[in-house]
Amino acid sequence: xxxxxxxxxxxxxxxxxxxxxxxxxxxxxxxxxxxxxxxxxxxxxxxxxxxxxxxxxxxxxxxxxxxxxxxxxxxxxxxxxxxxxxxxxxxxxxxxxxxxxxxxxxxxxxxxxxxxxxxxxxxxxxxxxxxxxxxxxxxxxxxxxxxxxxxxxxxxxxxxxxxx
Amino acid sequence: xxxxxxxxxxxxxxxxxxxxxxxxxxxxxxxxxxxxxxxxxxxxxxxxxxxxxxxxxxxxxxxxxxxxxxxxxxxxxxxxxxxxxxxxxxxxxxxxxxxxxxxxxxxxxxxxxxxxxxxxxxxxxxxxxxxxxxxxxxxxxxxxxxxxxxxxxxxxxxxxxxxxxxxxxxxxxxxxxxxxxxxxxxxxxxxxxxxxxxxxxxxxxxxxxxxxxxxxxxxxxxxxxxxxxxxxxxxxxxxxxxxxxxxxxxxxxxxxxxxxxxxxxxxxxxxxxxxxxxxxxxxxxxxxxxxxxxxxx
Numbered sequence: 200x201x202x203x204x205x206x207x208x209x210x211x212x213x214x215x216x217x218x219x220x221x222x223x224x225x226x227x228x229x230x231x232x233x234x235x236x237x238x239x240x241x242x243x244x245x246x247x248x249x250x251x252x253x254x255x256x257x258x259x260x261x262x263x264x265x266x267x268x269x270x271x272x273x274x275x276x277x278x279x280x281x282x283x284x285x286x287x288x289x290x291x292x293x294x295x296x297x298x299x300x301x302x303x304x305x306x307x308x309x310x311x312x313x314x315x316x317x318x319x320x321x322x323x324x325x326x327x328x329x330x331x332x333x334x335x336x337x338x339x340x341x342x343x344x345x346x347x348x349x350x351x352x353x354x355x356x357x358x359x360x361x362x363x
Numbered sequence: 364x365x366x367x368x369x370x371x372x373x374x375x376x377x378x379x380x381x382x383x384x385x386x387x388x389x390x391x392x393x394x395x396x397x398x399x400x401x402x403x404x405x406x407x408x409x410x411x412x413x414x415x416x417x418x419x420x421x422x423x424x425x426x427x428x429x430x431x432x433x434x435x436x437x438x439x440x441x442x443x444x445x446x447x448x449x450x451x452x453x454x455x456x457x458x459x460x461x462x463x464x465x466x467x468x469x470x471x472x473x474x475x476x477x478x479x480x481x482x483x484x485x486x487x488x489x490x491x492x493x494x495x496x497x498x499x500x501x502x503x504x505x506x507x508x509x510x511x512x513x514x515x516x517x518x519x520x521x522x523x524x525x526x527x528x529x530x531x532x533x534x535x536x537x538x539x540x541x542x543x544x545x546x547x548x549x550x551x552x553x554x555x556x557x558x559x560x561x562x563x564x565x566x567x568x569x570x571x572x573x574x575x576x577x578x579x580x581x582x583x584x585x586x587x588x589x590x591x592x593x594x595x596x597x598x599x600x601x602x603x604x605x606x607x608x609x610x611x612x613x614x615x616x617x618x619x620x621x622x623x624x625x626x627x628x629x630x631x632x633x634x635x636x637x638x639x640x641x642x643x644x645x646x647x648x649x650x651x652x653x654x655x656x657x658x659x660x
Contacts, residue, residue: 231407231415238406 213239214249221256230256247278251286258293266293267302284310284319291326295333303330321350399423404435413439434462438469446473464493465657471506472653475646480513501534502656508541509645512548515638520545537652544644553637556630563626567619570626574633583622590615 217232233256236249250273257266270290275283287310294303307327311320324347331340399420407416417439420432437452450473453466467490474483487506495503504523511520524545527538554574563570568584571577594615597608 227418231419234407234412234415235400235403238403 217249217252221252224259226256226259230260243274243277244279244282247273247282247286251282251289254289254293258289258296263293263296264299267297267299270294271302280313284313287313288319288323288326291323291330295326295330298333300330300333304334321347324350398427399432401431401435408435408438408442411442413443430456430460430462434466437466441469441473444476446477449473459493464490464495464499465653467493468502468506468653468657472646472650475509475513475649478642480510484510498531498533498656501531501538502652505534505537505541505652506649508545509649512541512545512645513642515548517545517549521549533655534652537648540648541645544641544648548641551637553634554630556627556634559626559630560623563623567622570623571629574626574629576629579625579629583618583625587615587618587622590618 213232213236217229217236220226220229220232230253233249233253237246237253240246240249250269254266254269257263257269267290270286270293273286273290275286278286287306291303291306291310294300294306304327307323307330310323313320324343328340328344328347331337331343404416404419407413407419417436420436420439423432433452433455437449437456440446440449440452450470453470456463456466467486471483471486471490474480474486487503487510491503504526508520508523511517511523520541524538524542527542529535529538559570559573561570562573563583566584567587568580568582571580571583590611594608594611597605597611601607
């Protein structure tokens with residue numbers, strides 16, 4: 200599961216407190232503190248980070264619909280690519296777990312269009328495979344699966360056995 | 364000896380600094396310890412995160428559990444349609460505060476939603492005792508009209524509506540809506556259950572036509588006419604002391620009486636539906652006006 204990145208980027212006392220709650224697995228309390236961070240955020244980056252962390256808490260609380268709806272409100276304008284990629288990946292995961300497959304697929308396709316971090320995209324291609332599988336688009340899922348297997352770092356014999 | 368002593372002093376100093384810094388860090392660990400963050404709580408309520416808002420308020424120190432917190436706690440439950448919990452917190456509010464005005468009107472709405480007109484009226488009477496601004500007085504008048512309409516006191520409602528000026532943009536829409544509802548209530552008279560039953564006694568099915576249930580009326584008329592014809596035919600052909608007559612006449616009587624009773628209850632049901640529709644309209648109008656009045660506070 201994705202780790203909190205607030206503490207590395209922010210010195211805000213709210214972020215520190217929220218991260219400490221998250222580290223101690225107090226996800227509900229942490230989610231409230233991250234909402235406070237969203238509320239008091241001064242910059243777009245702060246707000247984006249806090250929103251991702253807040254959605255992440257909801258993921259840990261198994262509230263995938265909530266996480267999905269939180270990330271639907273995420274504003275991608277003026278957000279650095281690194282944060283946008285994290286948000287898209289998390290949104291894809293949340294949408295898949297919330298059974299909102301169309302949304303998940305849409306997010307992953309948008310992630311592919313960013314093309315700034317192809318490694319990250321390939322690492323998470325299995326999400327697209329799972330979503331296409333759920334949408335019963337098996338031929339596309341197979342192509343994506345092959346792409347994913349060829350991109351991951353395992354030896355050829357393992358790749359062949361997985362493909363079979 | 365001197366080096367040992369200075370080392371121990373240095374060690375003691377480091378321990379002191381460590382304890383001091385950890386205590387400072389512990390204080391900064393929970394920034395919500397000091398006082399409730401009302402702005403943040405309002406933000407959570409606006410975003411429909413009621414459980415989060417309540418948790419945030421619950422975690423504040425006991426010394427800060429003031430009227431604002433009590434009001435907001437009640438508001439969290441009010442927004443979730445949990446009337447009992449909302450009223451529990453709002454009844455603890457001190458009298459003659461601005462928040463109490465909002466709480467009393469919202470309590471009134473909660474009671475109206477439960478169709479408890481007596482307690483709703485009590486809340487409104489308490490609100491009347493407070494010193495009210497011009498807008499709040501207009502809101503009170505709107506509630507009074509709403510009460511009259513809910514109790515079908517149309518003449519009284521009409522006289523109260525005649526005092527409306529419609530010059531305050533804050534409430535003029537709702538004043539117009541209640542005026543139109545009053546006019547509609549005057550026009551569409553409620554169906555009389557006794558008249559429906561009488562009409563069905565004269566001719567089966569007519570009572571149902573009167574209540575607007577044309578299909579039911581048509582069906583009842585056909586069934587009763589057929590059964591009546593069969594009973595009459597049996598009486599004429601076989602005689603009134605025969606089994607076929609008893610069977611057909613029995614069936615006819617059952618349908619005939621059933622239709623009369625059915626017409627009576629159809630009219631009652633129709634009235635209840637119309638009453639519920641009007642009641643919901645009144646409630647919605649009052650909720651909109653109240654929320655608009657107190658949302659900025």
